[in-house]
Amino acid sequence: MRSLFHFFLRLPVIAFRMAGIVRVANRAKRRFRRELVESGLPEEVVDVLVEEFDPGKPLRKLFQKSAYRP
Numbered sequence: 001m002r003s004l005f006h007f008f009l010r011l012p013v014i015a016f017r018m019a020g021i022v023r024v025a026n027r028a029k030r031r032f033r034r035e036l037v038e039s040g041l042p043e044e045v046v047d048v049l050v051e052e053f054d055p056g057k058p059l060r061k062l063f064q065k066s067a068y069r070p
Contacts, residue, residue: 022056025055025056026056028055029050029055032053033046033050036049036050
């Protein structure tokens with residue numbers, strides 16, 4: 001019972017840390033896009049590369065799989 005109580009006390013800390021990770025990943029994605037555009041690549045190529053090398057893609061796939069329950 002005590003460990004469950006401790007978990008619920010730590011839940012806000014875990015949530016804020018996850019939000020920080022998401023913020024850093026989004027910032028990296030924007031910076032990557034900006035660097036590709038500044039290097040002179042066409043917009044279509046930039047879009048494909050940004051989607052392919054998205055740092056949050058594996059986590060989103062994991063959450064989508066766990067959220068889908070037939």
